[in-house]
Amino acid sequence: MQSRTRVLVLFSLTAAFIAQATLLAGRSTAQAMGKGSQAVPTLHSSTQLVVVDVVVTDHSGKPVHGLKAADFTLTENGAGQRLRSFEEHSTLAAPPAPEPPLPAGVFTNQPQVQPGGAVTILLLDSLNTPTKDQTYLHQQLMAYLKTAQPGSRTAIFGLSDHLLLLQGFNADPAVLRKAMEKINVKASTVRSDVAGNGIQDSAADMFENSAGDVAFAELIANLRQWDAQQKSQELQMRAKYTIDAFNQLARSLAAIPGRKNLIWFSASFPLNVMADTTDNLGSNSTTPTMDSFLNPFAGEADMSEEFQTAMARLARSQIAVYPIDVRGVMQNPVFAADTTRNYGGGARGTARMAADQSQFINDTAAENGTMTVLAKATGGRAYIGTNDLTQAVKEAVDQGSNFYSLSYSPTDSNMDGKLRRIKVQVGHPGVTLAYRTGYYAVPTDAVKTSGLITQTAASAGPNDPSVAALRSNLRLAMARGAPAPTDILFRVGVVPMTAVDNPQETVGPNNTAAAKAKGPWRRYSVNYQIDPAGLVFFRGADGKIHADFDLMVYVYTPDGDLMDVSHNVQSFTGDDENVRGFYQHGIVQHAEVSVPAKGEHILRIAVHDLHRDHYGAVEVATSQVKNLAPVDAPANAAVAPGSTAK
Numbered sequence: 001m002q003s004r005t006r007v008l009v010l011f012s013l014t015a016a017f018i019a020q021a022t023l024l025a026g027r028s029t030a031q032a033m034g035k036g037s038q039a040v041p042t043l044h045s046s047t048q049l050v051v052v053d054v055v056v057t058d059h060s061g062k063p064v065h066g067l068k069a070a071d072f073t074l075t076e077n078g079a080g081q082r083l084r085s086f087e088e089h090s091t092l093a094a095p096p097a098p099e100p101p102l103p104a105g106v107f108t109n110q111p112q113v114q115p116g117g118a119v120t121i122l123l124l125d126s127l128n129t130p131t132k133d134q135t136y137l138h139q140q141l142m143a144y145l146k147t148a149q150p151g152s153r154t155a156i157f158g159l160s161d162h163l164l165l166l167q168g169f170n171a172d173p174a175v176l177r178k179a180m181e182k183i184n185v186k187a188s189t190v191r192s193d194v195a196g197n198g199i200q201d202s203a204a205d206m207f208e209n210s211a212g213d214v215a216f217a218e219l220i221a222n223l224r225q226w227d228a229q230q231k232s233q234e235l236q237m238r239a240k241y242t243i244d245a246f247n248q249l250a251r252s253l254a255a256i257p258g259r260k261n262l263i264w265f266s267a268s269f270p271l272n273v274m275a276d277t278t279d280n281l282g283s284n285s286t287t288p289t290m291d292s293f294l295n296p297f298a299g300e301a302d303m304s305e306e307f308q309t310a311m312a313r314l315a316r317s318q319i320a321v322y323p324i325d326v327r328g329v330m331q332n333p334v335f336a337a338d339t340t341r342n343y344g345g346g347a348r349g350t351a352r353m354a355a356d357q358s359q360f361i362n363d364t365a366a367e368n369g370t371m372t373v374l375a376k377a378t379g380g381r382a383y384i385g386t387n388d389l390t391q392a393v394k395e396a397v398d399q400g401s402n403f404y405s406l407s408y409s410p411t412d413s414n415m416d417g418k419l420r421r422i423k424v425q426v427g428h429p430g431v432t433l434a435y436r437t438g439y440y441a442v443p444t445d446a447v448k449t450s451g452l453i454t455q456t457a458a459s460a461g462p463n464d465p466s467v468a469a470l471r472s473n474l475r476l477a478m479a480r481g482a483p484a485p486t487d488i489l490f491r492v493g494v495v496p497m498t499a500v501d502n503p504q505e506t507v508g509p510n511n512t513a514a515a516k517a518k519g520p521w522r523r524y525s526v527n528y529q530i531d532p533a534g535l536v537f538f539r540g541a542d543g544k545i546h547a548d549f550d551l552m553v554y555v556y557t558p559d560g561d562l563m564d565v566s567h568n569v570q571s572f573t574g575d576d577e578n579v580r581g582f583y584q585h586g587i588v589q590h591a592e593v594s595v596p597a598k599g600e601h602i603l604r605i606a607v608h609d610l611h612r613d614h615y616g617a618v619e620v621a622t623s624q625v626k627n628l629a630p631v632d633a634p635a636n637a638a639v640a641p642g643s644t645a646k
Contacts, residue, residue, distance in 0.1 A: 048415065049084070050076075051318060051407045053259045053379055054424050055399050055434040063402035064431055065090060073425045074406060081408040089117045089259070091152070091401045105628050107605075108491045109484045109618045111256045112169065118259040118401045119169060120154040121249065121319075122393075125266035126186055127159050127241055129326055134185045137265050137326045140389035142180055147390075148173040152397060156180070157483065161189055162476075163245040165252075165483045190237050238269045243310045248476050250313030251615065252483035260319045261380070261400030263393060265326050268367040311377070315439050320380040322396040323371035328387035330364065379436040399434070415441045470613060477615040478552065478604055480560040488534030488549075488607045488616030490586075496630045497523040497592065507594035510568050517563040521594040524622075525631050526553055526605060529586040536611040537579055545579055547572040548611060553593040554604040563601065566593040569610070595622060 052074065056064040069086035099112055122141070126134055156167040156179055167179035253260050314321070368384050375382040381399065383392040410420070421438045477485050498504065503520035507513050528551060540546045548571050555564040568591045572578075595601050606617035 048413060049407055049409055050422075050439065051405060052422060052424065052435050053318060053320060053403045053405050054426075055379070055403045056426060057399060057432050057434075059430050059432075061395065061399070061432075063090075063399060064428075065402070067404060067426065067428070069406075071427050072404070072406060073427070074408060075423045076408075076410055076412070076420050078421075078423075079411055081411060083406055083408055085405070085407045087405045089401070089403050089405060091117065091398070102491075105495050105625050106491060106493050107618045107620050108489070109255075109486050109616050110489050110491075111253070111486065118261050118403065119256060120152055120397055120400065121253070121260060121262045122154060122156045123159060123245070123249075123262060123264045123266075124156065124166070124183065125159045125242075125264060127161065127190060128238055128269050129265070129267045131185055133267060133326045136328075137389060138180065138183065138185060141265075141393070142177060144390045144393045145173045145177045145180065148176075152401065157245075157249070158183065159242070159245045160186065161241055162479060163248045163483060164481050190234060190241065235269060242269065244472070244476055246310045247313055248483050248485070250310065250317045250319060251477075251485040251487055253319060253486070254313075254317045255486035255489055258318060259400070259403060259405070260317065261322060261396065262319050263322045263324060263396050264371075265324050265389075266371075267325060267327050268323065268370045312440055312442055314378060315436065319378065320400060320436070321374050321378045322380040322383070322400065323375055324383040324389060324392050324396070325368065325371060325385070326389065328389070329385055377436055377438070379434055381434055410441075412441075417442045473613055473615070474608075477606060477608070477617055478554050480554075480556040480562075480602060480604060481619070484617045484619065485606075485615040487612075487614035488609060489531040490607055490616050490618075491529045492605055492618060492620075493525075493527040494603065494605070494620050494625045495525050495527075495628050496626060497525050499630050500597075500626065503597040504594070507564060508566075508592045510591070511564055511566045511594045513564045513594070514562055516561075517596060520597045522597040522626075523592055523594050524603070524625070526551075526591045526593055526603075528589040528591070528607065530589065530607055530616075532579070532582040532587055534607075534614060534616060535587075535609050538611070540573075542573075544573050545575060548609075550608040550610060551589055551591045552604075552606040552608055553591060554606075555593060555595050556602045556604060558600055558602060563596055564594055566591060 054072070056067060058064055065088065067088070069083055072083070072086070074081050074083065102108065124134075124137070129137070150173060151171050153169045153171050154176055155165070155169045156176065158164045158166050166183060167176060170176060249262065368382075371382040371384060374380075381396065383389075383396070386392055406424070412420075418441055419438050420441050422436065424433055424435050426433060476482060500522070503522050505519050505521070507519075507521055508523050530549075535547050535549055537545050537547050548569070551566075551568040551570065553564075553566040554562060555566075556562055568589075570589065593603065595603070601622045603620045603622070604617060605620060606615055608615050
């Protein structure tokens with residue numbers, strides 16, 4: 001993992017500032033705004049720092065405390081590395097004090113989690129998990145939360161065809177139990193085998209008795225090929241949605257300092273991690289390696305880069321994955337009492353049974369292999385073949401909350417994109433270590449300095465892979481109820497511009513209403529204070545400093561219907577003094593959004609850096625701000641002076 005030191009602007013917003021923030025509030029930092037120019041090297045400088053969290057347990061699986069930096073030896077690709085920092089984290093430490101609440105009408109995507117040890121994320125994966133196993137998981141998690149002790153900061157996410165935040169971080173098990181009670185078991189809309197028995201009748205099966213007829217042979221072969229293609233497409237969709245979820249989690253958790261333990265409750269999905277069973281060192285081992293796992297889509301060039309990007313994001317965000325196979329101890333469905341397959345007698349039935357047995361064994365091995373190697377690659381642990389999910393969660397939380405953090409600057413500073421292998425040893429006998437075994441030496445997300453991303457997308461064709469990636473990132477960042485990305489940190493004040501009894505018949509500037517949206521409209525003032533550390537500043541050919549970012553507000557109904565969209569693209573041109581001011585006070589910006597006056601609505605408010613495709617976002621319900629005193633702001637001033645809205 002490469003992590004750059006991030007300067008977080010310590011904001012000092014007050015309720016009065018937010019309530020009165022108008023264009024005047026932004027002039028001190030935005031008066032130099034103007035059109036951007038062709039970019040040359042970025043101003044950002046960074047030090048490559050690799051952070052490795054090491055869980056040390058004794059022969060009984062209990063955490064080992066009290067080790068010193070001198071007890072650890074760390075190598076990268078066989079070369080010894082000098083530790084730059086060393087710290088022990090333990091559940092024995094006192095919990096941090098809670099942060100004070102924000103003023104009314106003020107919101108932030110800065111995670112409300114204090115430093116100090118690890119946090120836990122429970123990911124309930126209905127996308128890859130049969131319905132009957134989801135029910136069992138729900139029961140086991142409720143049993144765990146009934147006995148869990150307060151103090152462990154935990155959040156709950158759900159994964160179907162998209163990722164949802166079900167409960168934000170909270171140290172009170174009662175709050176987490178209440179959130180679990182609201183979760184309903186649902187069948188995946190992508191997974192065809194909702195029962196999870198692995199045996200599904202295909203269209204070709206109805207012609208099975210005619211298999212010896214030459215007239216039906218080609219038809220049966222074509223139907224079986226079609227069935228195989230359908231299963232392959234389903235698998236790729238499940239893989240893509242899961243990769244998207246890992247990407248979102250990495251982005252939304254990036255601003256939380258320290259280790260994040262991601263407990264992934266799933267039946268996983270089979271990937272061909274055994275395709276390359278030899279590592280780069282020439283080993284003949286048949287054990288899946290990190291190399292083979294981190295590039296499981298070698299034959300799918302469009303997904304390989306996407307998957308490696310997601311893994312790099314997880315690494316940079318210090319996320320250790322603890323997969324738990326919710327199916328527990330499984331019986332071969334061929335011998336299950338509820339199987340729907342009629343094998344009949346004779347050689348054909350015997351062959352079909354043998355094929356189904358083989359398919360079950362191969363799929364299970366691939367699914368378990370995915371979990372095992374993912375856990376090893378990120379420094380977690382996979383729990384497979386256990387029916388006691390409650391105990392598995394307890395162990396994962398306990399081990400993941402007691403660890404040592406080691407950091408170093410690699411002696412090989414060439415970011416060549418290749419895999420770097422990490423090896424950690426402790427000079428004490430009888431202990432077991434868990435840590436991520438490597439990372440890809442890729443720079444932090446590449447800066448696109450040839451112009452605005454939106455301009456690049458417009459000039460490229462709609463099928464261009466880069467355009468598809470941009471659209472996918474936008475969809476994930478702006479989806480209703482999705483985790484809030486934290487690539488860019490900001491605070492935002494939201495206040496109504498008009499009284500409740502004085503709505504408007506038309507939407508404001510830079511707003512685009514959906515065809516089905518109906519007025520009248522109530523306009524809200526949206527006032528940003530943005531941490532500049534998340535944006536790209538670069539010096540143009542004109543010698544001046546530039547930045548380009550988009551202020552976005554999407555308006556949703558509680559059911560997720562999009563009603564209105566507001567875009568304000570800002571192109572900054574200034575000097576070093578302006579940038580120094582940004583780092584002292586934040587970047588203050590103003591936008592306006594029109595919301596249907598009737599009913600509850602959700603504002604998805606975001607900042608999008610147009611050169612690194614980074615996002616920051618928060619969600620605000622109109623019920624949280626509609627009764628605040630309206631602010632007297634110009635009705636047609638939606639953009640700060642000197643900036644351009646495109």
